[in-house]
Amino acid sequence: AQTVTQSQPEMSVQEAETVTLSCTYDTSESDYYLFWYKQPPSRQMILVIRQEAYKQQNATENRFSVNFQKAAKSFSLKISDSQLGDAAMYFCAYRGSGGSNYKLTFGKGTLLTVNP
Amino acid sequence: GAVVSQHPSWVICKSGTSVKIECRSLDFQATTMFWYRQFPKQSLMLMATSNEGSKATYEQGVEKDKFLINHASLTLSTLTVTSAHPEDSSFYICSATDRGHRRDEQYFGPGTRLTVT
Numbered sequence: 116a117q118t119v120t121q122s123q124p125e126m127s128v129q130e131a132e133t134v135t136l137s138c139t140y141d142t143s144e145s146d147y148y149l150f151w152y153k154q155p156p157s158r159q160m161i162l163v164i165r166q167e168a169y170k171q172q173n174a175t176e177n178r179f180s181v182n183f184q185k186a187a188k189s190f191s192l193k194i195s196d197s198q199l200g201d202a203a204m205y206f207c208a209y210r211g212s213g214g215s216n217y218k219l220t221f222g223k224g225t226l227l228t229v230n231p
Numbered sequence: 232g233a234v235v236s237q238h239p240s241w242v243i244c245k246s247g248t249s250v251k252i253e254c255r256s257l258d259f260q261a262t263t264m265f266w267y268r269q270f271p272k273q274s275l276m277l278m279a280t281s282n283e284g285s286k287a288t289y290e291q292g293v294e295k296d297k298f299l300i301n302h303a304s305l306t307l308s309t310l311t312v313t314s315a316h317p318e319d320s321s322f323y324i325c326s327a328t329d330r331g332h333r334r335d336e337q338y339f340g341p342g343t344r345l346t347v348t
Contacts, residue, residue, distance in 0.1 A: 158322060160275075160339035206274060217263060217328050219337060221274045 117142045119209050121222035128197045129230050135182075136192045136225045138207030146212040149183065149190045150219070155203040163205070166190065168212075194227075202229045234258055235327050237340035244315055244347055252310045252343045254325030260305035261327035265337065266298075269322045281308050315347040 118141045128134035140149070151163040166174045166183050173181050178195045194201055207222040234257040244250045254264055263282050267275040279295075281287040281302035289295045297319075299311040308327075312319055322344050326337040 157341070158269075158324075159341050160324065160326070162336065165336070217337065218265070218277060218280060219275075219326075223274045226272075 117144075117209050117211065117220050119207050119220050119222040121207055121225050123225045124223070125226045125228070127228040127230060128194070130197055130199060132197055133193060133195045134197055134227065136194075136205050136207075136227070138190045138192070138222055140188050140190065140207070140209050142188070142209065142211070144211050148210045148212065149181075150208040150210070151179070151181070151190075151192045152206045152208060152221075153201075153203045154206065154224075155200075160206075164192065197229050199229050199231060202227055233329055233336075233338045235261075235325065235338045235340040237323075237325055237343050239343060240341065241344040242346070244345070246316055246347055247314055249311055249313045250315055250345060252312075252323055252325075252345070254308045254310070254327070254340050256306045256327045256329075256338070259327075259329045259338075261308075261329065262305075263328045264302055264308040265326045266300060266308075266310050267324040267326070269324060269342075271322075275324060278310075312345065315345070317347045320345055320347045 120139045147168045149166045153161045153163050164174050164176045164179050180193045182191045204224045204226050206224045208219045210219050236255045238253045266278045269275050278293045279287045279289045279300050281300045283302050283305050287300035302308040324342045326339045
C-alpha cells in the first residue's frame with residue numbers, strides 16, 4: 116500500500132519570506148500523480164499544485180513550486196513571498212495511475228502559520 | 232467550473248436517528264465520488280468510493296451498514312449515517328472526479344459538520 120509522510124506537523128514563516136514543506140511517499144508504481152492541497156480554516160480543500168511522475172520538470176503555479184525527486188520519493192512544496200492568506204493546513208497526496216477509482220492517499224498534514 | 236456542493240453544511244441530530252448528506256457536482260458529470268471523514272486537526276480518511284449506478288466500495292474498517300452510500304446519478308451521491316452515535320460526530324467531505332476531463336483530479340465539496348447529541 117502507498118503511504119505519504121509529512122514529517123513537519125507545524126511550520127511558521129514570516130510574511131514575504133520563503134518556506135518549504137516536506138513530503139515523502141512510498142510506492143512500487145512507476146507512474147502516479149502527486150498533489151499538494153491547502154485547507155484553510157473554512158475547511159474547503161483547495162488544490163495548490165500537481166505533478167505527474169512521468170514529467171521530469173518540476174511543476175510551478177505562481178508563488179508555489181515543487182521539488183520532485185522521483186528516485187528519492189520526495190515531493191516538497193516551496194511557497195515564495197509568503198502571504199497571510201497562505202496560512203492553512205497543507206496536505207500532500209498521492210494517486211496511482213492504475214484502476215478506475217482514482218483514490219487519493221493523504222499525508223497527515225502540515226499546519227503553516229504566517230507571521231506578519 | 233468543477234464545483235461540488237454539499238448539503239447540509241452542518242447538522243445536529245439525536246443519538247439513534249439517521250441523517251443524510253448530499254453531494255452534488257454542479258457543472259460536470261462525476262464518474263466517481265468519494266466520501267471522507269476528518270477529525271479535528273487530522274487528515275482526511277477515505278471512507279468509500281462510489282461509482283454511478285453501482286455499489287460503493289468501502290475502505291477497510293468502515294461499516295457499510297452504518298454508512299450507506301448511494302450514487303444514483305452522475306451528479307448526486309448521498310451518505311446516510313444510520314443510527315448515529317456521538318462517536319460519529321465528525322466533518323464529512325465528498326469529492327468527485329470529472330468524467331472525460333482531467334479525470335485524475337478530485338474536486339472537493341465544502342464539507343458537512345455532523346454533531347450527534
